[in-house]
Amino acid sequence: MPAVSQRGGGRRRTINEINMVPFIDVMLVLLIIFMVSAPLITTGVVDLPSVGKSKQRP
Template identity: 65%
Template structure:
């Protein structure tokens, strides 16, 4: 008499498609992470006078660039003399260590090159400034 063999079910999972999907997702996340981390986060001010600056208890740190490209910093007082960008970054780092919620505003002369503003913003980012507000004047009509 002929006996039939009983087949056992195979309990294996094919993981190759899952690995393919994971590699594609990894590549997508790596590409988007590089794009997201580029640049300095900047809060551009509105031109409407009702939304200029939020009132805070602490006075803002104002970093200024004049038409000649000289840097000034004002932490609650008027700036006295021009400083190097590295010195400004160090002062702001000390001020933010005391109160991390202090707003930082950048005030640049209209004749200053865009490169000067970006390089100063780079120094501020290295100093640990989470966001920089740009100061503007409203148009008189």
């Protein structure tokens, strides 16, 4: 049953508004999940070659 407004002298109209509270709740839960899981992500080891002294100047 849609929400109705009593404005307009007894005429019933549906309220066409988006309820933002559930959207904000979902976004906060996703933010918390990402904040908790971010430190748990392990980074791969990168094997970089060592660089000796260069004879050329840039």
